Amino acid sequence: MRPFCSNDERTCRRALSRGxxxxxxxxxxxxxxxxxxxxxxxxxxxxxGVPKAIQSxxxxxxxxxxxxxxxxxxxxxxxxxxxxxxxVGFVEQDGITGxxxxxxxxxxLGTSYLDVNELRxxxxxxxxxxxxxxxxxxxxxxxLEGRALVVHHVFRPDDSLQTVEIGLLLPPHACAxxxxxLAYDGAAATAxxxxxxxxxxxxxxxxxxxxxxxxxIRERGWADEVEELSVGVAGVAAPIRGHGGLVVxxxxxxxxxxxxxxRRQAPRAELVSQVQDAARAVSRxxxxxxx
Numbered sequence: 001m002r003p004f005c006s007n008d009e010r011t012c013r014r015a016l017s018r019g020x021x022x023x024x025x026x027x028x029x030x031x032x033x034x035x036x037x038x039x040x041x042x043x044x045x046x047x048x049g050v051p052k053a054i055q056s057x058x059x060x061x062x063x064x065x066x067x068x069x070x071x072x073x074x075x076x077x078x079x080x081x082x083x084x085x086x087x088v089g090f091v092e093q094d095g096i097t098g099x100x101x102x103x104x105x106x107x108x109l110g111t112s113y114l115d116v117n118e119l120r121x122x123x124x125x126x127x128x129x130x131x132x133x134x135x136x137x138x139x140x141x142x143x144l145e146g147r148a149l150v151v152h153h154v155f156r157p158d159d160s161l162q163t164v165e166i167g168l169l170l171p172p173h174a175c176a177x178x179x180x181x182l183a184y185d186g187a188a189a190t191a192x193x194x195x196x197x198x199x200x201x202x203x204x205x206x207x208x209x210x211x212x213x214x215x216x217i218r219e220r221g222w223a224d225e226v227e228e229l230s231v232g233v234a235g236v237a238a239p240i241r242g243h244g245g246l247v248v249x250x251x252x253x254x255x256x257x258x259x260x261x262x263r264r265q266a267p268r269a270e271l272v273s274q275v276q277d278a279a280r281a282v283s284r285x286x287x288x289x290x291x
Contacts, residue, residue, distance in 0.1 A: 082100060116142060116149070116151040118286075119140065119142065119151060119240070119248065119249050119286070120140065120151050120152045122282060123140050123152060123240070123249075123251060123282040123285070124152060126278045126281045127140055127278070128154055130154075130274060130275065130278040131154040131155070131156065131157055131253075132157055133274050134253050134271055134275075135157060135259070136156055136253040136259065136271070137153065137154060137155055137156040137253065137255060138153070138251065138252070138253055138278075139152070139153055139154075139165065139177055139237075139251070139252055139253075139254060140152040140153075140250070141170070141177045141178070141181065141250050141252075142248070143172065143178075143181045143185060143188055146172070146192065147170060147171065147172060148169070148170040148172045148175060148178030148250075149167070149169055149170075150165045150166055150168040150169075150170065150177075151166065151249070153165040153166050153168075170229070171197060171229065172188070173192050173196055173203070173204050174203050174225065174228045174229040175225050175228070175229050175237075175254075176224050176225040176236055176237035176252050176254075177235070177250045177251075177252045178250075179213065179214065179217060179223040179225070179237070180222070180223045180237045180239050180247075180250040180252070181239075181249070182210075182214055183215075183217040183218050183223065183239075184218070184246075184247035185247070189210070189211070192210065193207035193210055193211070196210065199228065199229050199230070200227050200228060200230070200231055202226060202227045202228045203228045221238060221239070222236060222237065222238040222272055223237050223252075224236050224266075224267045224272075226257060226265050226267075232256060232257055233254060233255070233256065233257065234254070234256070234257045234260040234261050234267065235254035235255070235260065236252055236253055236260065236267045236271055237250045237253075237275065238250065238252065238275045238276045238278075238279035239279060239283075240279050240286065241279075241288040242283070242286040242287060242288055243286070243287040243288065244288075245288055245289060248286065250279075251275065251278055251279050251282060252275055253271060253274075253275055
């Protein structure tokens, strides 16, 4: 997953931009190491990229702890270390003030695995509003081990019998929520193409068809599903973006085909607009700029 800027990271940026204590930075990175270490044990299937990311975080944390420890370090040494960290993108220097802050590369490594609790807490009010406006059930999700993980679920606002779907793992190629996530994660999309299981006669089952569909999603900014995972069910989803505009999750609606789609089996324009509006609102909560 792509990164977003958490409250702790914003604190670090502010502290460093004001010449603050590097101990704050080291503390946040230690927290990131703990979180990513948990994911590493659960994510052997991601391949060699994950251990390298973990090692990079550990090295960066060690260097920053070294800098934080000692006013006794020679200025030349500090300058050399900062220059090296800047070169690999772990630290950035403000061109005007000359002060340093966390770089995009380090933030990416430290937050590659989305804090789903923050995503859920920032999105919960907007998800409720979307369910109320659309009249359909709402899901918020992120990728986990090649599946679309539902991290928040709002019931359709009626008296029908419904089941809580939080924690549900969905095949990403067969649902709108998952297709949005694959569209902005090249590695996940490549992995998904290796096992395109069919669930209905409309499920995308070839790598070429999936690649074409993901390109269309990136171009128009939303994804749909029409009886691709379950007969009689359709859905619409849009990307949630974080700091820097990077996609960190997705929000979408799901419901009966005759409610979600028009007579041509295309998603109703008003529902697409409502989903996109909700995605933009959550994205702003997570620090994304308008797009």
